[in-house]
Amino acid sequence: MSSATETEHGGWLGRSVKRKEDDRFIVGRGNYIEDIKLPNMLYMAILRSPFAHAKINSIDTSRASALPGVVVVVTGDILAEHKLAWMPTLSGDTQAVLATDKVRMQGQEVACVIAEDPYIAHDALDLIEVDYEPLPAVTTPQAALADGAPLIRDDKEGQADNKIYHWEAGDAEATEKAFVEADKVVRLVTHYPRCHPAPLECCGCVADVNPATGKATIYMTSQAPHAHRTVFALVAGLPEQNIQIISPDIGGGFGNKVPIYPGYVVATAASLLLGRPVKWIEDRTGNLISTGFARDFYMDGELALKSDGTMTGLRVKMLSDQGYAFADAQPSKFKAGLFHIVTGSYDIPAAHVVTEGAYTNKAPGGVAYRCSFRVTEASYFVERLVQTAAYELGVDPAELRRQNFIPPEKFPYTSATGFEYDSGK
């Protein structure tokens, strides 16, 4: 901002600045994914699993393929021939693009119809015959970690149970000492349930791989076009400069449009194989049952206090329901999120935090719905715990907080989980 502009009208603070995009939105001339039409474009629809966990014995696409207007029915076996049946997640795990061996969640993508018309594509879904053999479904992380639980990711070499990760921060011994010496211990056991960002516009894309140039232009509902370009490069084996991700107007994202979904990948693969643009527009059911959820953290923790209300220790054990793939939006932020925030703004000398993730027969996700990177879970937990402590001690919750805030003279302050607070300002 130039100082000349500031002087002209006294600065930007407090001024109303009109948004540039409103002019097209208020007259119905936005440019969302569904509005994009390319010459010779095909349409894709997805067949989803009705079971949370089942073995696939066979998939018969012959009747669907014979329906006039259907160009091709894509299955996991066809993708496997091109090494595209599985894709990486943003957390370094793998997720099926189209199921081959088993389905591991209700709503999992099993086959895709590519047709000349979207109505015909949906008609053909009803003509695909899948022989499923249902398996016991695991629907909580506690059940997933119990002895004898069905193994969900038997596709992964070396995966003998449903554990995904075990991370710790802080000092277990010092924390134990704080609890032994505490005058008062307050415990909170809670579950921050699974929720869905549910943007008003579902996900979708128009994938256009030009057979003449080999370049892929993918118009998609993407909140992270640069990261998505990298994932597409990894999956398709194309150099990044041959891929352009275009994110036009987006009808809300809220974290839901950060992960890569199978629909994007199949549409792109189909466009590559057929040499024609392929459009996929997700329906609401597909969006809600298969795309990135948020939260789903079980949290059990205790706060140690002196009788005058001074906090002396915090220990927390968290268990995360990750669904059938570990697909948290950005794992490198995990520590900075959960472990940093879990001590709140309080001067707690000792803390120990353990967090575990488990596979279940549910949709993957762990997206940053309106912030998070697990910050929301940590913040929710510590504030609920402090509030509970105030009620149990019979003191004003605001006063208990004020009493335990990191005092100004302690900045820069290193928290008991090892993160630095620079200034408190």
Next chain:
Amino acid sequence: MITETKPTTHEITVTVNGAEHSLEVEPRLLLVHLLREKLGLTGTHVGCDTTSCGACTVLVDGIPIKSCTHFAVQVDGREVKTVEGLKGAELHPIQVGFKEEHGLQCGFCTPGMMLVTSVLLEENPDPTEEEIRWALSGNICRCTGYQNIVKAVQWAAKNMRESA
């Protein structure tokens, strides 16, 4: 079980934003797809597929309906108004109100919100906040801009009353 034969079609005549169209349509064609795919009016959006969110709201003979669960053949002989028909020579005061009061973020729900507002203000030029919220209760905004949407409707109501 769906049939694998070509479905029969019906000829319909519909007036959309003042222009008459005669089209041959499948009986199952949804009104929202008639508008978006056959007539190129992409301002009407599909949000939920189930009459729940209101993103696809259009006016049929002046009454708001959810076009994602309305068949195109149901508007034969009727008049449809979409967001593209809101503006005359100049922007409608409701459109100006939404811009002035930051009544939109992603813009996906906005066409439906504005069309319902136009019917509300025709029937009730000076609605209370509660009446505005009730009128818009069939329209979901996931950016949670309801506060500013109410302000936008109030801005439009005031300006329309003053220029009446």
